[in-house]
Amino acid sequence: MNAPARTTRAFTQRRRPRGMPVPEDFAEVELPLVPPAAGQAVVENLWLSVDPYMRECMDGDWELHAPLEGRSIGRVVESCSAELPVGALVFHREGWRTRAVVNAAEVRVLPRYEGVAPQSFLGLLGGTGLTAYVALTRIARLRAGDTVYVSAAAGGVGTAAGRLARLLGAGRIVGSAGSAAKVRLLTEELGYDAAFDHRAGPGLSGQLERAAPEGIDVYVDNVGGAHLEAAIGAMREHGRIAWCGAVAQYNAGSAPAAPRNLFDLVEKSIRLEGFLVSRHGDAQVELEEFLVPHLRSGRVTDRLHVTEGFERTVDAFLGMLRGENTGKAVVRLGHDALEPSADPEPSCGHTS
Template sequence: MNTPALSTQIQLVSRPVGWPTESDFRTVSVELPELAPGQLRVQNLFLSVDPYMRGRMNDARSYVAPYQLGETMTGGAIGRVVESAAEGFSVGDVVLHQFGWRDLVQEDASGFRVVPELPGVPLSAYLGVLGMTALTAYVGLLEVAKFREGDTVFVSGAAGAVGTMVGQIARLKGAKRVIGSAGSAEKVALLTEKYGYDAAFNYKDGPVTEQLAAAAPDGIDVYFDNVGGEHLEAAIDAFNDGGRAALCGVISQINDTERAEGPRNLSNIVTRGLTLTGFTVGNYTQHFPAFSGEMGAWLQNGDVVFDETVYEGLDHTLDAFLALMRGANTGKMVVKL
């Protein structure tokens, strides 16, 4: 027999100006009623924090509706079923969902997907290397940027959850050279020593255009952009004729309160026949089966490695999010409950 319960949830109460602060959020206790037919109650184990969440905090046109004030923050999470009133779901099942920043979830079963527990792989991997994060890298590189064997690839934000995957997939698919940028000497070392990048640089050490030119003396063919701004301008300078960019994020500008200055070399798009394509992974979910098959095999064979940065406790979710926005993570940032 199911019972009422309390769920602790984090809600957005004001739209941030610049960097989000604690005053933009509140933590509430919500009493959950008895399960209705077709519902599940799930104890969350890990929450995802992701850069796109900052954009949804603004009341502005985007590819997805903004968060509503006074409502609980949504986003990727994985948990275990503790009570079920739905066919096909049993107590103990591990489920993936998008109900986000709360410890206990009660919703219609249609919002959950059962996933297997894989030996030696943490459940949090379903929020990163086995989930939408790595799918973003996969489709951005292969479908959006039209990667071809022998390409030279440049990745900005290369030590993040998406960037670490892009570099490894490019290498496995036969890139001639893979170059990454990151924000510390430690991350630069990880890129070349762990993630298979041929060259990497710290963008804080000098102009990105100059550092990229030194790392890619023969130019680049593909750019995977997680950052925008100076990195995008540098890539447009470094492109060979026919270069292709997958524009995934603009984390360098996402908290700006004034309109950022754009790249000053856009004429190269014309003269070099470049293609710059923005994308969001939600438009490419039809590629998930192909991605899942390849990534699963790569993980099993040890061809792909991954890191996680883990914050513990629901009360540290905002801390994790802000640390992510400042680039303090290596690999996927998750919150463990």
């Protein structure tokens, strides 16, 4: 048997960005990989996630010159934990690298659902789908027949929100995106009833009014800024806004002005609530129980925007920030042909 590799390729952040990040803000490095201790395992990463929240991490949350953080799916290739058998597929947060040493307490061994691809745990069954599900069910409390508006509708959370809103009984689903091609994708493939290109005139409010002439009940906000203002203007009484993100300001250096019609929240009895999906981990099982049957039946497909090759991780991240992805942006490292061990055992003699 070949000795396990004791290095990992990783991306680090070299400097803080000014506005939109550029490739020179990152560095690809080769780092030593320490052998796993008791309760740990070595994971060969198969899929990496790149997400909008990472842009904010670049401003201070991420330590310079250290491997970056991100959601990942990998296969255990060496283990000192009975909970992480060799061959198991696991979800963890040691992304932006090819291999990682992980602690059993911080890793989820993924369930195997027949007919469901493991990479869906970075998409509809992962943080992206969970964000959309929590936004619709817990924050906006979607009711059957509601008219739903989703901004950045062709992105990861946006595509998930459109699919889930339909399954949850929404009456009309409207989305905004950044190109005519994405608008066609939303209405022709992703189940949106209407969509518009927010970069084409005559302004967001007028476009939204034409797409939802009777108003909206629920807004899933991934953008903020002018999109939030337009949504407030189109809201019916007792509307609900689930604020997931604010991509409009991530590279701006400062927050945009508050919506000029913010007082309409009072006049229309509108409820606006922001949330972090990390505080709703208890909804994961609920999401899987609801969505897996639809994935198995083919009623719902998980649209992933796949970039091939670890060396293109930064390209995938920057492209996602520019809105080049349709669906959840992920990176495939090319090892997913590996098969699990037929009789996996801890490889460090750890049996308790």
